[in-house]
Amino acid sequence: MAGGPSTPALAIAVCEAGGLGFLAAGYKRADAVAGEIRTVRAATPAPFGVNVFVPAAAPADPDSLRTYVERLAPEAERQGAELGSARFDDDHWEAKLDVICDERPAVASFTFGCPDGSIVERLHAAGVAAWVTVTNVEEAAAAADAGADALVVQGTEAGGHRGGFIDDGSDEGGVGLLALLRVLSRATRLPLLASGAVADGAALAAVLCAGASAAQVGTALMLAPEAGTPEAQRALLTERRPTRVTRAFTGRAARGIVNRFMEEHSGAAPVGYPEIHHVTSPLRAAARRAGDAGGFNLWAGQAHELVQERPAAEIVREMAAEAAAVLDRVSAALRGPDTSSGRS
Amino acid sequence: MAGGPSTPALAIAVCEAGGLGFLAAGYKRADAVAGEIRTVRAATPAPFGVNVFVPAAAPADPDSLRTYVERLAPEAERQGAELGSARFDDDHWEAKLDVICDERPAVASFTFGCPDGSIVERLHAAGVAAWVTVTNVEEAAAAADAGADALVVQGTEAGGHRGGFIDDGSDEGGVGLLALLRVLSRATRLPLLASGAVADGAALAAVLCAGASAAQVGTALMLAPEAGTPEAQRALLTERRPTRVTRAFTGRAARGIVNRFMEEHSGAAPVGYPEIHHVTSPLRAAARRAGDAGGFNLWAGQAHELVQERPAAEIVREMAAEAAAVLDRVSAALRGPDTSSGRS
Numbered sequence: 136m137a138g139g140p141s142t143p144a145l146a147i148a149v150c151e152a153g154g155l156g157f158l159a160a161g162y163k164r165a166d167a168v169a170g171e172i173r174t175v176r177a178a179t180p181a182p183f184g185v186n187v188f189v190p191a192a193a194p195a196d197p198d199s200l201r202t203y204v205e206r207l208a209p210e211a212e213r214q215g216a217e218l219g220s221a222r223f224d225d226d227h228w229e230a231k232l233d234v235i236c237d238e239r240p241a242v243a244s245f246t247f248g249c250p251d252g253s254i255v256e257r258l259h260a261a262g263v264a265a266w267v268t269v270t271n272v273e274e275a276a277a278a279a280d281a282g283a284d285a286l287v288v289q290g291t292e293a294g295g296h297r298g299g300f301i302d303d304g305s306d307e308g309g310v311g312l313l314a315l316l317r318v319l320s321r322a323t324r325l326p327l328l329a330s331g332a333v334a335d336g337a338a339l340a341a342v343l344c345a346g347a348s349a350a351q352v353g354t355a356l357m358l359a360p361e362a363g364t365p366e367a368q369r370a371l372l373t374e375r376r377p378t379r380v381t382r383a384f385t386g387r388a389a390r391g392i393v394n395r396f397m398e399e400h401s402g403a404a405p406v407g408y409p410e411i412h413h414v415t416s417p418l419r420a421a422a423r424r425a426g427d428a429g430g431f432n433l434w435a436g437q438a439h440e441l442v443q444e445r446p447a448a449e450i451v452r453e454m455a456a457e458a459a460a461v462l463d464r465v466s467a468a469l470r471g472p473d474t475s476s477g478r479s
Numbered sequence: 480m481a482g483g484p485s486t487p488a489l490a491i492a493v494c495e496a497g498g499l500g501f502l503a504a505g506y507k508r509a510d511a512v513a514g515e516i517r518t519v520r521a522a523t524p525a526p527f528g529v530n531v532f533v534p535a536a537a538p539a540d541p542d543s544l545r546t547y548v549e550r551l552a553p554e555a556e557r558q559g560a561e562l563g564s565a566r567f568d569d570d571h572w573e574a575k576l577d578v579i580c581d582e583r584p585a586v587a588s589f590t591f592g593c594p595d596g597s598i599v600e601r602l603h604a605a606g607v608a609a610w611v612t613v614t615n616v617e618e619a620a621a622a623a624d625a626g627a628d629a630l631v632v633q634g635t636e637a638g639g640h641r642g643g644f645i646d647d648g649s650d651e652g653g654v655g656l657l658a659l660l661r662v663l664s665r666a667t668r669l670p671l672l673a674s675g676a677v678a679d680g681a682a683l684a685a686v687l688c689a690g691a692s693a694a695q696v697g698t699a700l701m702l703a704p705e706a707g708t709p710e711a712q713r714a715l716l717t718e719r720r721p722t723r724v725t726r727a728f729t730g731r732a733a734r735g736i737v738n739r740f741m742e743e744h745s746g747a748a749p750v751g752y753p754e755i756h757h758v759t760s761p762l763r764a765a766a767r768r769a770g771d772a773g774g775f776n777l778w779a780g781q782a783h784e785l786v787q788e789r790p791a792a793e794i795v796r797e798m799a800a801e802a803a804a805v806l807d808r809v810s811a812a813l814r815g816p817d818t819s820s821g822r823s
Binding site for chain 2 (some may be wrong): 272290291292306307308309310311312313314315316317318320321331332333334335337338340341342343344345346375379380436437438440441455458459461462463465466468469470
């Protein structure tokens with residue numbers, strides 16, 4: 136949950152409730168990441184993780200990029216902001232790896248690609264487990280080859296960026312979490328962390344049955360007071376609003392609640408991350424400040440309407456307790472002739 | 480599983496194993512449906528269901544349809560077949576409703592729309608339960624208003640046609656089963672039947688935890704000897720091949736294994752069911768006869784590589800037994816400090 140919702144306070148609250156809290160390194164400078172790691176460490180003895188974006192392999196096509204940037208000029212005017220520079224960068228990749236190997240969180244998870252085997256070895260030497268986000272079997276196999284310790288299995292339901300290795304520009308919907316978990320359960324021995332639509336304890340119970348060792352929760356925490364979710368986004372998360380996958384905001388496929396910016400620009404947005412992310416960044420910041428929910432990215436998973444406005448620790452504890460209760464109830468219903476409903 | 484895989488023998492085998500077997504009324508004449516119902520009834524005292532396609536609301540746009548039909552002329556030549564006539568029809572809707580009210584299977588399930596409340600009343604008067612296939616909350620609400628007894632909840636993972644009420648021409652991926660089950664569990668009191676990616680007992684356990692009362696299984700039965708699955712399709716089902724949603728074969732969005740026909744025509748195919756279904760029907764039949772898997776629809780869900788070539792009764796019984804075992808194991812793992820893995 137890079138870019139706002141993820142905060143040290145949220146990670147601390149999740150850790151204190153028995154979860155594995157995560158910090159988002161994406162879009163931050165390496166020293167800021169180090170500072171956040173120290174903040175969490177000072178507050179809790181519990182293990183926690185840091186999520187890192189793997190740099191894109193190649194810059195965007197210059198012509199497509201230029202055309203899209205020109206298209207966004209009226210958006211900049213609308214928000215009273217300047218377009219950002221369309222720069223290709225690596226989000227301080229090497230410096231962040233150095234910080235992680237120095238600070239040694241329990242886990243480094245990777246999004247947008249798989250670190251080389253040599254990097255995984257470096258992490259292991261530092262006592263840091265390497266988790267890789269995957270969206271299909273091929274990515275899972277590559278992550279296993281690189282020495283990953285676990286796979287974050289992201290279903291199409293998940294909010295935010297598609298965490299797979301390559302954005303090929305396809306508008307295919309992606310694989311649903313249930314199918315992906317079942318196929319990967321048979322294809323790999325690595326532990327699977329389920330990501331996407333895990334909004335409550337019943338969904339957690341479901342993914343555990345489907346082969347996950349645990350779930351990675353995002354949207355479900357976005358209304359917690361500890362989250363840095365923008366106010367204008369908070370107001371929409373509990374509403375029944377469709378989500379879709381778009382490249383309009385960042386040049387990379389990501390799922391969010393449908394809004395004006397998405398509707399006007401998705402059809403024209405090329406593959407171009409991180410360039411388009413940088414171009415729209417000042418516009419999105421201005422829209423957030425102005426409370427204009429039509430003008431920035433409202434990342435959210437497909438089950439977002441179930442999100443609850445409660446302290447993160449309560450959300451985590453209730454999710455675990457409800458999962459256990461659901462498992463007991465469904466298990467008993469399947470066993471006995473005196474069945475209760477499997478519904479929750 | 481209209482159009483081939485569904486057979487009376489398959490329904491009988493599922494019923495005899497303790498499942499609720501289904502017959503497909505789609506693409507058949509009403510008297511053929513009546514004959515199949517009688518065949519099942521003669522073979523088993525168990526309850527069973529019949530699936531019916533609700534007629535499309537309006538014909539296809541004539542210009543888009545004509546352009547697409549012209550595009551398919553070389554396909555007809557390739558298969559040594561004539562293009563079918565682009566006719567708009569209702570698939571013998573009234574006659575099939577009459578047959579169902581006369582023959583009284585336990586359940587009539589509906590795809591592509593919701594029958595009017597008056598039809599549901601007629602079914603109820605005949606002792607037939609009405610189930611409606613839904614892909615979002617709005618459809619679920621409409622089905623509840625019409626008096627439906629249960630909802631077949633189709634996730635994006637499912638093979639074959641998207642069973643929702645309207646094909647709006649969107650290329651959105653649709654909602655994943657897990658998200659849909661959780662949202663609908665909170666939004667309706669109707670029993671939910673989970674459809675999509677339920678390929679084994681672990682997936683069945685998962686959807687029961689997620690709020691389903693049962694699962695509707697399609698792809699998982701397609702290699703059973705009782706299924707009428709074409710040989711050329713059988714050979715590909717267990718391979719790791721991507722699926723996608725296409726209108727190329729029938730004019731209505733449906734998920735199948737990616738093949739030549741799909742790749743060449745998906746981008747050009749308009750919304751136009753049942754007209755395009757009729758146009759391509761002779762081509763697809765010829766390709767099936769020739770064993771040309773590139774030339775006909777290879778409907779399959781996203782977990783199709785897990786399908787097993789076994790008698791349908793074994794598949795059904797093992798799925799139920801495995802679901803119970805998975806629930807017990809995961810439930811015990813969550814309870815005790817002496818945890819075993821949640822993997823299956």
